[in-house]
Structure formats: structure tokens, C-alpha cells
Amino acid sequence: MKTNGITIRRMTRPELDLALDWAAAEGWNPGIGDADCFYAADPGGFFVALLDGRPAGSVSAVRYGNDFGFIGLFIVRPEHRGGRLGIELGKAALAHLQGRNIGLDGVLKKIANYRSLGFHYAHKNIRFEGTRCGKGGGRGRPLAEFDFEAVADYDAKCFGSRREAFLQAWLKQDNAVALGMKGAQGLTGYGVLRKCRTGYKLGPLFADSAELAEELMDGLTAQTAGAAYYLDVPEPNKAAVAMAAQRQMREVFATARMYSKQAPALPLEKIFGITTFELG
Numbered sequence: 001m002k003t004n005g006i007t008i009r010r011m012t013r014p015e016l017d018l019a020l021d022w023a024a025a026e027g028w029n030p031g032i033g034d035a036d037c038f039y040a041a042d043p044g045g046f047f048v049a050l051l052d053g054r055p056a057g058s059v060s061a062v063r064y065g066n067d068f069g070f071i072g073l074f075i076v077r078p079e080h081r082g083g084r085l086g087i088e089l090g091k092a093a094l095a096h097l098q099g100r101n102i103g104l105d106g107v108l109k110k111i112a113n114y115r116s117l118g119f120h121y122a123h124k125n126i127r128f129e130g131t132r133c134g135k136g137g138g139r140g141r142p143l144a145e146f147d148f149e150a151v152a153d154y155d156a157k158c159f160g161s162r163r164e165a166f167l168q169a170w171l172k173q174d175n176a177v178a179l180g181m182k183g184a185q186g187l188t189g190y191g192v193l194r195k196c197r198t199g200y201k202l203g204p205l206f207a208d209s210a211e212l213a214e215e216l217m218d219g220l221t222a223q224t225a226g227a228a229y230y231l232d233v234p235e236p237n238k239a240a241v242a243m244a245a246q247r248q249m250r251e252v253f254a255t256a257r258m259y260s261k262q263a264p265a266l267p268l269e270k271i272f273g274i275t276t277f278e279l280g
Contacts, residue, residue: 006085008092011046011058013039019048019058022075024197028277029230031194031201033173038062038279041166046073047092049085057085061093061102062279064161068264069097071104072278090117101264105255105277114258121256122263124235125274130249131228134218140179143171143190151180154187158206158271159280160264166279179219181212188212191273193220199228205273210239213272217243231273240272 011019016039020030031037039046042062049057057080060073071093076085094102094117105125106114115121143151151171156162171178175195181188189207193200202220207213221229231249233240234257255277257263274280 005051006088007050007053008047008088009050010044011048013043015048015055015058016046018055019046019060019073019075022058022077023073023278026075029196029198029201030278031173031196032175033194034276034278037166037169037173040169041163041279045069045096047089047096049076049089051080051085056080057089059089059093060278061096062166063097063100064159064163064280067100068161069100069102070280071097071102072276072280101259101261103257103259103280105257105274105280108254108256111256111258114256117260119258119260120263121258123257123268125255125257125277126233126235126241126244126251127253127255127277128231128233128244128249129228129252130221130231130244130247131224131226132221132247133224133226134221136219136222138215138219140181140191140216140219143178143180143192146180146182146187146190150187151190154190154206155204158204158267159275160266170275177220177223179216181207181216183208189216189270191216191220192275193223193229196230199230200224201230201232201276203232203273204271204275205231206270207272208270210243210272213240214243217247217272232277233273234268234271236268237271239269243272 191205
């Protein structure tokens with residue numbers, strides 16, 4: 001698609017590396033293995049804007065199941081801001097997800113902009129930074145010991161849509177640790193810690209209770225050796241916010257979770273850490 005000298009097309013896989021370099025320059029601190037995992041989720045859901053034939057902006061519009069999608073990686077290079085690049089990228093993302101309920105995590109100061117496009121505010125997500133290591137040795141078991149379908153089922157209940165292709169890549173990526181908790185009825189929680197350009201990020205962190213989430217946090221952060229780690233917490237989960245406070249984590253950033261239709265009925269009390277701001 002070409003408009004006013006701007007070309008919008010689907011990214012190649014190497015161009016996603018470039019977009020994540022841009023994200024790093026914006027301070028978003030992507031994971032070392034994010035590109036492969038993101039692309040696996042929906043290879044057709046990443047778009048690049050070209051200006052005079054050169055990459056100048058990006059957006060992701062990843063499809064999940066038949067009725068949900070998520071917009072992220074919305075970046076216009078600083079020297080090209082203020083023009084139509086962002087508008088054209090937004091059009092491409094919305095067209096790719098047409099007919100679906102669309103989620104996004106937007107900058108708080110841009111809430112009015114997203115509302116003008118028909119998005120509705122659901123809640124705030126808060127990024128916390130910590131350095132206190134867990135002791136490890138708890139009940140968390142390597143997630144590879146659990147049946148993948150059971151993990152995908154549990155994940156779908158917390159995420160709101162199935163995402164097997166993404167999970168297959170996310171759970172097997174290098175430089176990551178995934179732990180699960182087992183109860184009488186099966187899986188009762190799981191979490192993933194992945195290495196990022198700076199420190200580590202936890203996500204997702206889903207659990208049936210705060211006690212289980214604490215144990216998963218202990219097992220995962222035992223791997224960080226005192227390096228900084230980050231957890232993106234939905235503010236309505238007061239137990240998750242309290243857990244971050246107890247660990248002396250500090251708030252460093254926040255986003256507005258918004259949806260184009262009604263907010264899905266997610267069990268926020270089980271969501272102690274979302275997966276990513278980019279893909280939901």
C-alpha cells in the first residue's frame with residue numbers, strides 16, 4: 001500500500017529485528033529472543049513503513065484465534081514524527097485486525113488519541129523493577145514437565161484467547177526459564193523469565209493465588225543473580241501490586257490497556273504479570 005510517498009508493507013523476519021532495535025532505543029528493553037517468538041505468533045501481522053524506500057516506522061497487529069488481536073511495536077522514527085507515517089501504520093494495523101476485538105497497551109498521555117479511534121480504557125498496567133533474588137527451591141517445576149495442552153488451556157483462560165503458536169516458541173526460547181505449579185486439579189500457575197537487553201522480564205506470571213505467584217517469583221528470580229528484573233502488573237490485581245511492594249520493586253512505567261470493543265472478562269486476580277506490552 002502506497003500513500004503520499006509512504007509505502008506500508010508486511011515486514012520480513014529480518015526487519016522485525018530492526019523494529020526491536022528501535023524499541024530498544026525507545027527504552028522498551030525487548031527480550032533477546034523476542035523476534036522469533038513474536039513472528040511465530042502471526043508472521044503476517046508485522047508492518048513496516050518506508051519513506052523514500054527506507055524503513056521509517058513499524059507496527060504489529062497480531063491475530064489470536066478468530067476474534068481477538070493486539071496492536072504493539074507502534075514506532076515512528078524520531079526524525080519522521082509529526083507527519084502521516086503514524087496514521088498510515090495505524091490504518092494497516094486496524095485493517096489486518098478488522099472485525100476483531102483489538103487490545104493495546106498505550107502510553108498514558110495518548111489515551112485521548114486512542115479513544116478518538118474508538119478504543120475504550122480498561123485499566124492501567126504498571127511496570128515494576130526489582131533486584132531482590134528469590135531463594136528458589138520451592139514447588140515450582142520446569143514447565144517442560146507439564147503437558148503442553150494443559151499449559152495452553154490454562155494460558156487461554158488468563159489471556160482470553162488461544163495462542164499455541166506463540167507459546168510453542170515462547171516456552172522453548174533460549175535464555176529463558178519457565179516454571180509451573182501443580183495442584184490436585186492440575187496446573188495452578190506458571191511463569192516465564194527471559195533475558196532482555198538489560199536484565200530480565202517476567203511474563204506471563206499467572207497463578208490461582210498470591211501464594212502460588214510468590215513461589216513462582218521466588219523460583220524465577222533465583223536465576224537473576226542480582227540483575228534487574230521487570231514485572232508488568234495489571235493495577236486491579238491488588239495482591240500483585242502488594243507483592244511488588246513487598247519485594248521493594250519500584251514503578252518505572254505504566255500503560256493504558258484499551259480495547260476496541262468491550263473489555264474481555266479476564267480473571268485479573270490470576271494475572272500477576274502480563275506477557276508483553278507488545279503482544280498482550
